[in-house]
Amino acid sequence: MIPAFVLLDTQHLVRLSSVDLVIIVLYFVLVLAIGFYLKRFAKTGEDFFLAGREMTAWVAGLAFVSANLGSLELLGWAGSAYQYGILAAHWYWIGAIPAMIFLGLVMMPFYYISKTHSVPGYLQLRYGSAASALSAITFAIMTILMSGVNMYAMAVVMKVVLGWNLNFSIIVSSVTVAVYVAAGGLFSAIFNEVLQFFLIWFGALLIPILGLYETGGWKGMVARIQQNFPGQDYTHAWRGLGHFQTNPMGIHWTGIVFGLGAVQAMGYWTTDFLVVQRVLSSKDIRSAKMAPIIGSFFKMAVPLIVILPGLLGLAVLPMHLVPASDAHAGDFTYNEVLPLMLARYCGPGLLGLGITALVAGFMAGMAGNVSAFATVWTYDIYRPFITKTAPDKHYVSMGRWCTLIGVGISIGTAYLAMRFASIMDYVQALFGFFIAPLFGTVLLGMLWKRVSKAAGFWGLLCGTVSSVGMFTLMKLDHRWVEVFALSPDAKGLAQDMYQALWSCVTCTVVTVLVTLVTKPRPDYELRGLVYSLTDVAKEEHASLFHKPVFWGMVSLGVLLVLQFIFW
Amino acid sequence: MSAKDHIIPVWFFVGVLFLIYGVLILGSGLAEWSHPPDTVLAELHAPVWWGGVLLLTGLLYCIFYAPWRNRA
Secondary structure: OOOHHHHEOOOOOOOOOHHHHHHHHHHHHHHHHHHHHHHOOOOOHHHHHHHHHOEOHHHHHHHHHHOOOOHHHHHHHHHHHHHHHHHHHHHOOOOOHHHHHHHHHHHHHHHHHOOOOOHHHHHHHHHOHHHHHHHHHHHHHHHHHHHHHHHHHHHHHHHHHHOEOHHHHHHHHHHHHHHHHHHHHHHHHHHHHHHHHHHHHHHHOHHHHHHHHHHOHHHHHHHHHHHHOOOOOOOOOOOOOOOHHHOOOOOOHHHHHHHHHHHHHHHHHHHOHHHHHHHHOEOOHHHHHHHHHHHHHHHHHHHHOOHHHHHHHHHHOOOOOEOHHHOOOOOOEHHHHHHHHHHHHOOOOHHHHHHHHHHHHHHHHHHHHHHHHHHHHHHHHHHHHOOOOOOHHHHHHHHHHHHHHHHHHHHHHHHHHOOOOOHHHHHHHHHHHHHHHHHHHHHHHHHOOOOOHHHHHHHHHHHHHHHHHHHHHHHHOOHHHHHHHOOOOOOHHHHHHHHHHHHHHHHHHHHHHHHHOOOOOOHHHOOOOOHHHOOOOOOOOOOHHHOHHHHHHHHHHHHHHHHHHOO | OOHHHHOOOHHHHHHHHHHHHHHHHHHHHHHOOOOOOOOOOHHHOHHHHHHHHHHHHHHHHHHHOOHHHHHO
8 A cells, every 4th residue: 555645745736535536546447458458459560550550530530639639738738828828729720730631631641552650661761761760769759758748747737736746646657558558559559549538528628618607608708818917818819910029929920820830730740650650550541531630620629628728717717827937836837727727616526537637638648659659669760770680579579668668768758857947848849859840851752753862861950950959049049039030029939930940941941952963763662652653542433521632621611710710 | 350350449448437437426416416515616516417428428338339239
């Protein structure tokens, strides 16, 4: 039995009842049971790393969205909504939906037809070992760091809300993830992600329902926010984006449209293997195209359980929350707005469900990271560079060990994340370093057959180095902010968006220049990898309702309506 | 027919969890009906109706995705 003093620190917001504890323990028991049940089905490499490529569009689509709904996503964006208002919803709308549809309709056929097991695997086929190794190594580093940050974010909330010891939360949750992913591989990760998706929705949906009831609906909420924070516009998505100074985020619409929508989001949703891996598990090409499109409808609705609670926090919470860097004893930070709202409305039973939703979010995010890490390490680093010829069983075993080791390293990075004042800064910087240039490399490779191997490598390297360089210069001397982010008033997230934009531009320019002075690969080597040399089934005989392109257009239509409503 | 054709559908797991959660939360809401917790809007008895929603959802998923239906 674990002594009470290990589990509980002295200060906490709520106390769990016995029914809450039963709900939380049941969840842990079920996810472990699913892992052990699925172990018997994860025997080959294809089973363990790609769930046998047997998932339906719905399962792959929900896992695709769920793997992204980590605790950092839930807590961080709810906190950002409290800090920046509805502008944070752009990361769910223009910052996700067009990219998800682009993945489904344009890029997925290439990933699927080439039978690649990962994004670095596609780069290996298209550009050779150098670009693939660079991408695999940077992805492995980013994934482990992200996993640790995710873990730390959850542990901090458990400490503040429940008084649970940081070490206890980190170790119990991460060991559970390690066990079920090591047992059932991607099968297990995807099954649990679907379960976690439902739990997150049912655990968090009560907050906006009861919050809107308390404030008397949307108009009542807006009135209360204006009363609590006079002179600031938190409830319009586009109206204040004409100037850097007229919105709480300090960003211009060009940063949102080009930096976020055209580069950062496209890079994340189409080349981050954490999410792409879920779609690669689809049973056929139509499912692979539909999965991100199905996911886009759910992604568009996530602001209901993440952004709206942050806005409701501005309206109803009696205290003002502060940034983590300015917090003193007794203060609550932006990242704690979701648990604070949970504690406001939820008593015994519902509180357990809400806490389970947060834990589920953490586990979904972490399982996504470690399963993607295990695949990239095994197939893109270990197999090509360390042990080239070994039986399939050996690589499955390596995947299992790698899952356990990945979780161990993640625990270390969780303690590293404690040293950073602002976790979101750290996360967005990581995306900017690795994801934005990668998008330029993958897209050019798919659309332009002339791009050479050397061009792919040098473009990716220069894009990544330029991104790290811009980040460092802006942190060292604020004068660089005006140069790269176009205004001295650009705040953290705005700087990240322009950094992503310029690093992608750098990657593209270098790739084009090197292409023009190097020899292209012959056409026969590029079949199935490049748009002009690949036959993608057109689905001309499918009915309208069975065509992915139809549902993609519907999704874009709903997105446009949302922009109009919240303009 | 491969062994994977007999995998229990993920929806069934969702159903089982929600069914149990529904019973627990609904039961807890009914038990505290006369002395609700010290939360905002406790008078709405959210655990009762939200527990009912969970129970019903779980029951439907368990019925429609029961593994024995697939094998019949």
